[in-house]
Amino acid sequence: MRMVDLIAKKRDGLPLTKDELRYIVQGYVRGDIPDYQMAALAMAIYYQGMSAEETAQLTLAMVESGEQVDLSDIGQFTVDKHSSGGVGDKTTLIVGPLVAACGLPVAKMSGRGLGHTGGTIDKLSAIPGFRVELSQEDFLRQVKQVGIAVIAQSANLVPADKKLYALRDVTATVDSIPLIASSIMSKKIASGAKGIVLDVKYGSGAFMTSVAKAEELAKTMVAIGQNLNRKTVAVLSNMDQPLGNAVGNSLEVLEAIDTLQGNGPPDLQEVCLELAGWMLLLGQKANSLQEAKNLLTSTLTNGQAWEKFLEFVAAQGGEKQVLIEKDLTLAPIRVEFKASRAGYVHRINARQVGISAMLLGAGRETKESPIDYGAGIYLHVKCGDYVQANQPLATLYTSKEEQIEPSLQLLAEAFVIENHPISSPPLISRVVSTV
Ligand code: URA
Numbered sequence: 001m002r003m004v005d006l007i008a009k010k011r012d013g014l015p016l017t018k019d020e021l022r023y024i025v026q027g028y029v030r031g032d033i034p035d036y037q038m039a040a041l042a043m044a045i046y047y048q049g050m051s052a053e054e055t056a057q058l059t060l061a062m063v064e065s066g067e068q069v070d071l072s073d074i075g076q077f078t079v080d081k082h083s084s085g086g087v088g089d090k091t092t093l094i095v096g097p098l099v100a101a102c103g104l105p106v107a108k109m110s111g112r113g114l115g116h117t118g119g120t121i122d123k124l125s126a127i128p129g130f131r132v133e134l135s136q137e138d139f140l141r142q143v144k145q146v147g148i149a150v151i152a153q154s155a156n157l158v159p160a161d162k163k164l165y166a167l168r169d170v171t172a173t174v175d176s177i178p179l180i181a182s183s184i185m186s187k188k189i190a191s192g193a194k195g196i197v198l199d200v201k202y203g204s205g206a207f208m209t210s211v212a213k214a215e216e217l218a219k220t221m222v223a224i225g226q227n228l229n230r231k232t233v234a235v236l237s238n239m240d241q242p243l244g245n246a247v248g249n250s251l252e253v254l255e256a257i258d259t260l261q262g263n264g265p266p267d268l269q270e271v272c273l274e275l276a277g278w279m280l281l282l283g284q285k286a287n288s289l290q291e292a293k294n295l296l297t298s299t300l301t302n303g304q305a306w307e308k309f310l311e312f313v314a315a316q317g318g319e320k321q322v323l324i325e326k327d328l329t330l331a332p333i334r335v336e337f338k339a340s341r342a343g344y345v346h347r348i349n350a351r352q353v354g355i356s357a358m359l360l361g362a363g364r365e366t367k368e369s370p371i372d373y374g375a376g377i378y379l380h381v382k383c384g385d386y387v388q389a390n391q392p393l394a395t396l397y398t399s400k401e402e403q404i405e406p407s408l409q410l411l412a413e414a415f416v417i418e419n420h421p422i423s424s425p426p427l428i429s430r431v432v433s434t435v
Contacts, residue, residue, distance in 0.1 A: 056227035065160035080193035088242035116354030195282035203240030205350025248376010352414035
């Protein structure tokens with residue numbers, strides 16, 4: 001087999017076989033296939049696309065490029081959840097303990113944030129003492145004893161994706177549905193769960209800005225799951241404005257606590273119940289989505305989800321007293337962003353809010369940038385609300401005086417206030433499922 005022939009085959013729109021895709025992925029990871037040939041292939045895939053079978057075989061070849069987690073020791077069907085990224089998305093902090101409290105084990109590997117989007121591992125790291133690295137044995141032991149463990153993704157998980165993603169990033173080939181779908185699904189499949197619930201976001205703060213593109217990505221990922229014997233469901237959810245009110249790591253942990261105590265913002269609670277509901281359904285802890293949501297709602301109101309969160313945090317070394325007292329450190333400089341006029345809030349551009357929070361110190365511009373867990377933005381209003389001129393719309397938290405002006409500037413662009421009322425857009429558009 002020669003890589004040049006395979007590039008030509010894909011360039012001409014012909015499908016690559018399972019063996020050819022294996023040859024490509026293995027050769028690339030070993031260093032036998034150089035970056036320039038892989039870049040040419042990525043561009044050919046970008047233009048020609050891939051069939052469902054090809055996308056599944058590419059995913060499998062990527063899974064096999066590294067370590068695969070074996071969760072069979074847990075002795076129960078496990079269900080993972082993945083979000084395609086966004087602003088203010090703290091759903092894993094809530095959904096994880098919530099479903100664990102309903103008897104469904106959660107063995108989860110998560111990532112860090114980059115750019116305008118946050119990451120679960122950064123949010124958990126905002127809890128003093130919390131350890132995001134556990135050995136494989138400790139990880140599985142904790143899932144069996146506590147019902148939930150969440151750790152940082154191991155460096156050996158899908159090395160092919162790390163190398164290919166870095167290449168796509170500099171060759172304008174990130175934005176290809178089969179490449180995105182295989183990248184995301186390879187990590188989920190290598191993490192070992194038999195059921196996968198995907199939260200595919202669309203809107204200004206999401207990877208996919210249009211609902212049509214998000215649906216195409218969702219269908220492609222669900223087809224990969226179906227091909228590789230994973231029960232898979234994708235929920236399409238709106239990320240045009242930030243989810244909930246808090247953006248920034250410690251602020252988001254505080255909002256997750258409120259939600260786990262049954263007092264969360266309605267949009268955040270709705271997305272959490274939908275995702276957790278599908279997880280319970282895949283894990284056969286309920287017979288219908290409605291039955292699952294009823295069980296989850298009572299688990300939130302009777303305190304069991306909150307208790308499970310405390311148990312989980314303590315098991316990973318986190319100081320649970322800090323959570324009980326809601327005593328997380330927030331950045332010292334507080335500035336209010338005020339409404340320039342009266343009217344109805346029509347838009348709070350999630351991407352601009354995310355970038356503004358990043359400038360304040362809450363996120364990373366590059367993979368190496370340090371994070372200030374106490375920095376961020378708290379929104380006092382959401383789309384559809386009526387506001388008076390000069391009313392505080394958001395509070396900024398930072399330690400970087402010099403970033404206040406640029407952040408306020410971005411927020412001024414992010415908020416659109418008009419005279420006429422507007423109803424909130426639907427939060428969950430549709431569900432794509434193999435079950
Ligand atoms: N997230 C991933 O993990 N991979 C992609 O290709 C895009 C987003």
